[in-house]
Amino acid sequence: MSSEQSSKKRVFSGIQPTGNIHIGNYLGAVRNWVIHQKEKENFFCIVDLHSLTVKQDPDELRRQTRSLAAILLASGIDPSASTLFIQSHVAAHAEGCWLLNCVTPIGWLQRMTQFKDKSVQQETISAALLDYPVLQAADIILYDAHEVPVGEDQKQHVELSRDIAQRFNHLYEHEFFVVPEPVIPKSAARVMGLDDPTAKMAKTYAHVRGHAVRLLDEPDEIMYVFKRAVTDSGREIRFSDDPERAGVNNLLEIYKAVTSKTPEEVERDFADARGYGDLKVRVAEVVIEMVNPIRERYKTLMEDPAKLDRLLAIGAEQAAAVSVPKLAEMKRIMGLVLPGESR
Ligand code: AMP
Ligand code: TRP
Secondary structure: OOHHHHOOOEEEEEEOOOOOOEHHHHHHHHHHHHHHHHHOEEEEEEOHHHHOOOOOOHHHHHHHHHHHHHHHHHOOOOOOOEEEEEHHHOOHHHHHHHHHHOOOOHHHHHOOHHHHHHHHOOOOOOHHHHHHHHHHHHHHHOOOOOEEEOOHHHHHHHHHHHHHHHHHHHHOOOOOOOOOEEEOOOOOOOOEOOOOOOOEOOHHHOOOOOOOOEOOOOHHHHHHHHHOOOOOOOOOOOOOOOHHHHHHHHHHHHHHHHHOOOHHHHHHHOOOOOHHHHHHHHHHHHHHHHHHHHHHHHHHHHOOHHHHHHHHHHHHHHHHHHHHHHHHHHHHHHOOOOOOOOO
16 A cells, blocks of 8 residues: 555445435435545445345346446546445455454444334344444444445444444454544435435335436436425425425425535525426436436446456455455454464
């Protein structure tokens, strides 16, 4: 590693390959990875093992994993600045999870909002669903990541990763793991569903027409979905935290994030709008402009799956170069005998 690289802050983030990636994922997370990648040392991980915590169709999971890799590259993740890899390619994550399980009180996991939300949706709750945040902690802390750029919904999980890192440090060796910080964007940290602005836009519902704008949607579809977005019976186009006006607020938030304008500039842009119809069309237009080049680059990347696989293999190698030695040191600290240690 060059000295220039080592002086940069280390970033780790992850995204599940299942469900349809939407503008909430992009604006809340992926775009921020791309924007800051040159200033940091980055690890971006397609967390296929996390997807397995709920039932998946094996063929579909395989297809979506490759497709997500292409979407991330098409979104601007640059392999010369960032390590992009598939979680299951680096066995240290699953092993690290086991070791961290041994220092994590079960009560910490039972309190997690996502566990409570997801478990009511399942017929059978897997042990892995409860354990989900411990694997996430392993992802992050095996890389000694300082920063974890995520949307608002992941704040609790990153805070748990902090708690786990601190507990390990306290139990075994002071300052062994870097204690990571969540980095939540100022705009679009929580993009809401277009069909229901009181619920977060979610990958699992992105197949329901009208709920989300998916990154690969064609312009006609995006326009259709925005035109049908739920608003209210008023006319005023202003930011507001009134739950009754959450639909309009969500549209303005999306516009603000896409254009990187201030709230005042955004409201000024709509001062001449003729009602919500106008607002919806203009928001759709800026979103279409944002996603068009991503969709085109995606199509090109998917034409060469062998190249994609090569990039992911290099990514896994680079990731393992960091996490495998860290895991070995962790094992030693915990009292495990390393293979060939006495030789
Ligand atoms: P996931 O879809 O759970 O794999 O999330 C991938 C990333 O997108 C995480 O950083 C999430 O916090 C972020 N994210 C997911 N949904 C939203 C949303 N509706 N608004 C903003 N960020 C989101
Ligand atoms: N749980 C995260 C989500 O659903 C994905 C994730 C897994 C992650 N490991 C991570 C995010 C490590 C940040 C860092 O969005």
